[in-house]
Amino acid sequence: MVERVNQRWVRFGRELKRLRTKAGLSQHQLGKEIAVSHAMISAIERGARGARREHVEQFDQVLSTGGALLRSWERLSENNGLPxxxxxxxxxxxxxxxxxxxxxxxxxxxxxxxxxxxxxxxxxxxxxxxxxxxxxxxxxxxxxxxxxxxxxxxxxxxxxxxxxxxxxxxxxxxxxxxxxxxxxxxxxxxxxxxxxxxxxxxxxxxxxxxxxxxxxxxxxxxxxxxxxxxxxxxxxxxxxxxxxxxxxxxxxxxxxxxxxxxxxxxxxx
The missing domain is CATH 3.30.870 (Endonuclease; Chain A)
Structure with missing residues (x-):
C-alpha cells in the first residue's frame, strides 16, 4: 500500500529531522522526551501525518531551537488547506x-x-x-x-x-x-x-x-x-x-x- 503524504507535512518533517539530527537525538529519544512513540516521530518526519501545535512547542523546547519549528509550522499551516x-x-x-x-x-x-x-x-x-x-x-x-x-x-x-x-x-x-x-x-x-x-x-x-x-x-x-x-x-x-x-x-x-x-x-x- 502506497503511503500518502502531504507536501506541507513533508517540508515540516524535513526540518524536524534536520534539527533532531543536529541535536544528536534519535527518534526514540525525542519521542521519549515528549511522551510520544518513535513511530509518531517517524510518521511526522516522513510527512505521513501532521504535528499538533503542542508537540511542535515541545520539539522546540527539547531541541533548543528558539522557536524555529513553531514559526515554520505556523507558516506552513497558515491556510490549513481550507478553501x-x-x-x-x-x-x-x-x-x-x-x-x-x-x-x-x-x-x-x-x-x-x-x-x-x-x-x-x-x-x-x-x-x-x-x-x-x-x-x-x-x-x-x-x-x-x-x-x-x-x-x-x-x-x-x-x-x-x-x-x-x-x-x-x-x-x-x-x-x-x-x-x-x-x-x-x-x-x-x-x-x-x-x-x-x-x-x-x-x-x-x-x-x-x-x-x-x-x-x-x-x-x-x-x-x-x-x-x-x-x-x-x-x-x-x-x-x-x-x-x-x-x-x-x-x-x-x-x-x-x-x-x-x-x-x-x-x-x-
Missing amino acids: SWFRGVASLEQQATEIKSFQPLLVHGLLQTEDYARTILRDGRPMDSDSAIDELVYGRMARQAAFTDGNMPLLLGVLDETVIRRPVGGPTVMKPQLERLLQASESSRVTLQVVPQATENNPGLSGAFTLLTVGGAEILYMETPLSGAPVESLEDVAQYVRLLGDIRGVALPPRESRKLIEAVRGEFL
Missing part, C-alpha cells in the same frame, strides 16, 4: 461550545475518515489535481485534529439513513467510516441520530445545515459545493433551530441509531 471561504467557519468551529448538524447526503466533515473525505472530494472535483485534493483532505483532517478531548464541543449529528447506506468508495472505504461513527458515538460529547429511509414525512429534505453555538449565540451555516457562509439573522436561525427539532422528532433515538449503524456496517463485507 478561503471556509476558513472563517473553521475558526467558528474551534470557538463553538456546541455544533449541531443535519446531513442528508454525506457524513459531516468533522466525522469523516481520510479515505472517505478523499473519495468524495476526488469524485466531486474531477478537474482538480491530485495535489489540490491532497490539500483539501489535509485541511479537513486538520479541522478534526484541532479538537482534543479537552476542548471538543458538544456535537449533535443527525444523518439520513441514506448517508450510512451509500457505498462511498466501496466497502473498503465505507466500513471504516461507519466504524468511525460508532467510535465517535461512544463519547459522552457526541450524539448521533439517524432518520430512517422509511420515514414518510421527512422535514429534512431541503438540505444540509449546521448550527454553531458561539459565545452563547447560535449561528447558522449552509454551503454549496463552491461556497458557504454563516448566517446570523435571528429569524433565519430560529427557523432552522425549529427545523432541526422537527427532524430529530422523526429520527431514531441515539441507541437505536447506533444499532442501525452497526447493522449496516455488517453489510459492507
